[in-house]
Amino acid sequence: MKHLLKMLDLSKEEIIDLLNLADQLKYEQKHKIAHQHLKGKTLGMIFQKASTRTRVSFETGMFQLGGQALFLSSRDLQIGRGEPVQDTARVLSRYLDGIMIRTFAQKEVEDLAQYGSIPIINGLTDFCHPCQVLADLMTVREHKGRFEGLKMCYIGDGNNMANSLIVGGLKVGMKVSVACPKGFEPAEEVLSFAKGYDSFVLTTDVLEAAKGADVLFTDVWSSMGQEEEAEKRRAAFEGIYQINDRLLEAAHRDAMVQHCLPAHRGEEITEAVFEAHADEIFDEAENRLHAQKAVMVRLMA
Numbered sequence: 381m382k383h384l385l386k387m388l389d390l391s392k393e394e395i396i397d398l399l400n401l402a403d404q405l406k407y408e409q410k411h412k413i414a415h416q417h418l419k420g421k422t423l424g425m426i427f428q429k430a431s432t433r434t435r436v437s438f439e440t441g442m443f444q445l446g447g448q449a450l451f452l453s454s455r456d457l458q459i460g461r462g463e464p465v466q467d468t469a470r471v472l473s474r475y476l477d478g479i480m481i482r483t484f485a486q487k488e489v490e491d492l493a494q495y496g497s498i499p500i501i502n503g504l505t506d507f508c509h510p511c512q513v514l515a516d517l518m519t520v521r522e523h524k525g526r527f528e529g530l531k532m533c534y535i536g537d538g539n540n541m542a543n544s545l546i547v548g549g550l551k552v553g554m555k556v557s558v559a560c561p562k563g564f565e566p567a568e569e570v571l572s573f574a575k576g577y578d579s580f581v582l583t584t585d586v587l588e589a590a591k592g593a594d595v596l597f598t599d600v601w602s603s604m605g606q607e608e609e610a611e612k613r614r615a616a617f618e619g620i621y622q623i624n625d626r627l628l629e630a631a632h633r634d635a636m637v638q639h640c641l642p643a644h645r646g647e648e649i650t651e652a653v654f655e656a657h658a659d660e661i662f663d664e665a666e667n668r669l670h671a672q673k674a675v676m677v678r679l680m681a
């Protein structure tokens with residue numbers, strides 16, 4: 381593994397290795413056991429979109445590993461004034477030991493990896509969110525103790541989260557069912573990957589998707605960059621594509637609920653379900669730190 385660009389690039393073995401290392405690093409952090417694998421190293425973090433979790437967990441994670449992180453807002457970089465990503469990649473490769481980037485086009489992340497000579501980590505694009513899904517898988521395994529035989533359900537927009545959860549869930553051996561409104565399906569590339577699995581279901585019917593599920597995921601109806609489509613999207617999702625008590629009744633009685641956050645209560649998830657499952661959801665947020673530390677150690681140590 382040279383980069384973390386998308387879940388499609390990882391083998392099952394690489395995913396499990398990252399999750400095992402993340403568990404170990406979490407244990408070491410909780411027990412104050414030194415784990416400074418990245419002493420003297422610097423991670424650059426390029427943000428073209430807002431972030432709370434990704435920024436703080438990468439920066440803190442890098443510090444705990446003995447290195448440092450630089451917050452690079454695209455507003456202040458020459459990239460924001462049109463300097464090509466190919467040049468940015470080659471320049472930053474001379475200073476840094478790794479780059480985390482959050483941007484719009486997946487191609488920009490792939491170009492950074494192609495032109496640079498240091499590891500590139502995708503911190504969210506319109507296409508995918510692999511760091512989040514590694515944390516999600518870590519959290520599911522932590523709570524359920526396994527993947528085999530579990531059913532993962534995703535309700536809502538076929539967005540970056542759906543794209544990454546489908547691939548990650550299927551690769552580790554879960555059944556995956558997804559309910560999206562017509563016209564808001566996951567990416568073609570992901571659906572053609574999923575077609576190879578009997579355990580994958582795509583439907584518009586939320587109850588069918590949630591039936592017997594062990595873990596229910598959702599995400600916002602409008603992602604960053606889709607603000608102008610918000611009304612059209614609301615019309616397509618409202619009243620149906622929501623994790624609520626009715627959906628939880630259809631799921632397994634011990635079903636967990638996950639949300640990458642930020643959440644819009646009353647839209648994709650009810651306040652009551654969110655609060656009833658808050659411990660699982662904030663474990664998921666915490667695990668961003670541990671999962672990303674594992675990614676950085678594997679790529680940069």
Ligand code: CP
Pocket residue numbers: 430431432433434435504512640641642
């Ligand atoms: N889930 C997630 O990526 O959160 P941020 O947008 O706050 O980084």
Ligand code: NVA
Pocket residue numbers: 504539540541599600602603604640641642
């Ligand atoms: N789908 C959301 C995820 C935010 C972490 C977005 O892209 O805005």
